[in-house]
Amino acid sequence: MLYYLIFKYLPLFGIVISFQNYNQFKGILSSEWVGLKYFRMFVESPDFYKILRNTFLLGFYKLFFGFPVPILLALLINEMRKELLKRFVQTVSYLPHFISNVVVAGMVVMFLSPTGGVVNQVLKLIGLQPVNFMMEPGFFRPIYVISEIWQHAGWGTIIYLAALTSIDPGLYEAAKIDGANRWKQTLHVTIPGISSAIVVLLLLDIGRVLEIGFEKVYLLYTPITYETADIISTYVYRVGLVQGNYSYATAIDLFTGVISFLFVVSANYISRRVSDNSLW
Template identity: 70%
Template sequence: MGPSDSSETERCQLNTNPSVSPASLTDPHAKTRLKKSSYLKRLGRGKYLLLLFLPTLLYYLLFKYVPMFGLVISFKNYNLFKGVWQSEWVGLKYYQLFWNNPDFFKLISNTIMLGIYRLVFGFTAPIVLALLLNEAKNALFKRFVQTVSYLPHFISNVVAVSMVLMFLSPSNGIVNHFIVWLGFEPINFMVMPNMFRPIYVISEIWQHVGWETIIYLAALTSIDPQLYEAAEMDGAGRWKRMLHITLPGITPAIVIILILNVGHVLDIGFEKVFLLYNPAVYETADIISTYVYRTGIGQGNYSYATAIDLFTGIVSLLFIYSANWFSRKVGETSLW
């Protein structure tokens, strides 16, 4: 803001607040007091909104920012009895230990592959469902599909995994019953390394596709209906209307969600993988988060596990920053 803009703001404040004298506007202390008074007034007007925001702020402070203090143990040979500050500094020892680990590339590749599978299929499935629902003419059918599709989101991962294991059971699972009915031998899916990724991704889509579709359905409501009417008068069919009106209309929402999902490529949900996998499928199922659990909690190597976790966080930050930079260069939508 230039000097002329600043003086214009001061004149407006003088006109709207007669108690402010022209001389006080030239006094730097008076300007500070005026800004503080204006800030306090805005704070007072929004006190109820700030009160509603308070639980979220406390959550992130207590469970996201305060625990960052513990990252210091990744540079120390942490001893539970000595405490954080009394433990010996070892620098980048545990980072080098992870990089020299024989399983390093397997863990990275498993995590990235599972993340890419989830990004490609799990990200596109809600978009497809939203577009299909948008084309549905029967309101009752549309509401029914929405309800059935987003209800699994409220099922805990423990229950969802239990259902998956029951469905795929080689003895009494519904999938193997169907396979036997077709005349084939039952298959034990859960001990086949090449089946773990499809099982995980399909269960993720089933559990979350309906909930994530809500975002795109909300974005669809912002599209002007007159655009569809004009396109229909020009002879555009459903496919062309969807391609040239619907998709461009929800592109900003798609880009923002894509950027956020790219940042979580390495941040695969630990709980579902941990509940689904077993030693027979470690070849494709063992990812960074499960390895951190086994080494950190199972073996008590807290410094080593923290170093791996911090390494994952830094790589995820680079991913989301690169995706945002690319989006800003190619299009006009970005997070910052």
């Protein structure tokens, strides 16, 4: 409770500077009020559509390709009969989650190096020319999404494996009596049994589509790849911390928060209308 109070709720008071021409010497209470000036400035900025497109596409690709992976991995682990092997696979799969983004980014750069990288060494062996992946704007999104899946897919399986333990074993016995094989048991018993967890996590992930992590993008992108890699959080960093335009950066961040909130509300409304599962 103290963590959320100190780091989540108290800082909300700082949102007010997005409506001010914030001056560090005057402070929040005495800075000039400018209304929606910085919101209009962001929407009218020539970078607006590029940044919004990059952020949305990275978030959408991560959701579309990354969300099913923990579910599939949990189902595969659940089908293992040897308990020792199951624990080993589960442990190995979620260990990358504990590796820092700095180390992961360093590994990606090293593996994709045009001189000594493993990927380019394989390309040489099959007769292809080395590719400088980190300098090609078209490769940034696949690189980011694949590294995110590798790093976090195993950790996501924990929730689904916990949900799988709540399924009544009697349902599997009844399915066997009805002649259902392992595939049909998975399709008609296992997946419906974890459907509520799937829907809740999907709704939460939809709300985070625009909240792509700053660290990994910042560590992987270069000015050459800004065309496809520059997202809202990196743009906020440059205009807010580097250039010192705190009001403008706060307005952009608040704009992102409002859009993410609308995504969650809309997805929750649709889920409640078409199924019995929702966040509220």
